Amino acid sequence: MALTPEDVVKKEFSKPKGFGRNGYDEIQVDDFLDEIVVELRRLNAENDSLSDKLDDCRRSHGGDGDATMAGQSKTTAVPALTPVNNAAAPAAGGSSDEDKAEIARLKKELETSRTELDKARAPKANEAADAGQDAASADLTSARRDLQTAREEAKNAQAKLAEADARITQLENELKQAREAASATSTQPATSETNAGTDAAGVIALAQRLHDQHVRDGETERDRLIGEATAHRDKVVTEANTKSEKLLSSAKQRHDELLTTGQSTYDDLVKRGQSEHDDLVKKAQAKHDELVSSGQSQHDKLVRTGTEKSAALVAEAEQRRTSILSDLETRRTALQAEIERLKGFETDYRSNLKGYLNEQLRKLDEKQQTPDTKA
Incomplete structure (x- = not known):
């Protein structure tokens, strides 16, 4: 798992066990320094990879200025960090909170720079251009919808024109029927010939007038509807084409402007990110050297202090050893005297016990012999 500045700041070490030992546990400090070394090497590798990708991007865009910046990027690559010696592990115990806070701040600035560089590489310009194209497509769709409406209105006008033609046809049929009726009346008897002729002529004249009037009205309405539909269609088509x-x-134009602005912003952010990256790398390397030097100095000081304390403890232990051996010798002499006394007591006790047992056995024998004699 990658280390974070909060992990470094919140890291705590336990105190070493043992008399006369100060600082922190060396094993824990060594393990944590190994984790820091692994993380720094990973960051160096990631920075090298980002620098290579940046050089490839600049080479793909071409230009003398980009080539110059690419050369500078290669020359300012992050130098390799030397592994931390475990012998200097006690120095970590003496590092102050200010050093930890400074390391956390440098890592945070490096992380911020990397974040801004990633944001700069995001295709914001293309997204904005796509949004502009979407808006244009929406407007074009609206214009096409208006054109479709105009076409529907023209279709309705044509339907009305068809209705007018049907009405004219109907009137023509009625006129034809009237003429047929008039010709039929011409075959009636001569007595009614005068009145029938008058009625037929009136009907024919009226039908002809109605036919002519309806034809004129239908043609006028047809021409008006066709003219309005054509004018509206031409107007809508012209407006739609112009708007499109x-x-x-x-x-x-908006796409070109956004693309130019995005490219310029991208180049500025890349330059700023590279500059901040180089500054942070220099600060981090300087801080690393300072911490290593301070740690080595504290390590030497702790080694000297430990050596002096060790010599004093050895002398004190030797003196205590001599005193304890003398005391043990005195106690051994007293114990040996007590052992000799106990051995003498044991000899006397054994002798008395043996005499007592012999006396009891003798009495027991006498008792056994006495009954036999009486018998």
């Missing part, structure tokens, strides 16, 4: 061309031109 205007929107496409605006979207293209």
Whole structure:
């Protein structure tokens, strides 16, 4: 798991066990320093990879200025960090909170720089251009919808024109029927010939007038509807084409502006990120050297102090050893005297016990012999 500045700041070491030992546990400090070394090497590798990718990106864009910056990027690559010697582990115990806070701040600044560089590489310009194109597409769709509405209105006008033609056809049929009726009346008897002729002529004249009037009205309405539909269609088509061309031109111009702005912003952020990266690397390397030097100095001081304390403890232990051996010798002499006394007591006790037992055995024998004699 990658180390974070909070891990370094919040890291705590336990005190070493044993009399006369100060600082922190050397094993824990060594393990934590090994983790820091692994993390620093990973960061160096990641920085090298980012520098290579940046050089590739600049080479793909071409230009003398980019080539110069790429050369500078290679020359300012992060120097390799030397592994931390475990012998200097006690120095970590003496590092102050200020050093830890400074390391955390440097790592935080490096992380911020990397974040800004990643944001700069995001295709924001393309997204904005796509948004402009989407808006233009929406406007073009609206224009097409208006054109479709105009076409529907023209279709309705044509339907009305068809109705007018049907009405004219109907009137023509009625006129034809009237003429047929008039010809039929011409075959009636001569007595009613005068009145029938008058009625037929009136009906024919009326039908002809109605036919001519309806034909004129139908043609006028047809011409009016066709003219209105054609004018509206031409107007809508012209407006849609004009609006579409205007929107496409605006979207293209906006796309070019956003692309230029995004490229310029990207280049500025890349330059700023590279500069901040180089500054942070220099500060981190200087801080690393300072911490290593301070740690080595504290390590030497602790070694000298430990050596002096060790010599004093050895002398004190030797003196205590002599005193304890003398005391043990005195106690051994007293114990040996007590052992000799106990041995004498044991000899006397054994002798008395043996005499007592012999006396009891003798009495027991006498008792056994006495009954036999009486018998």
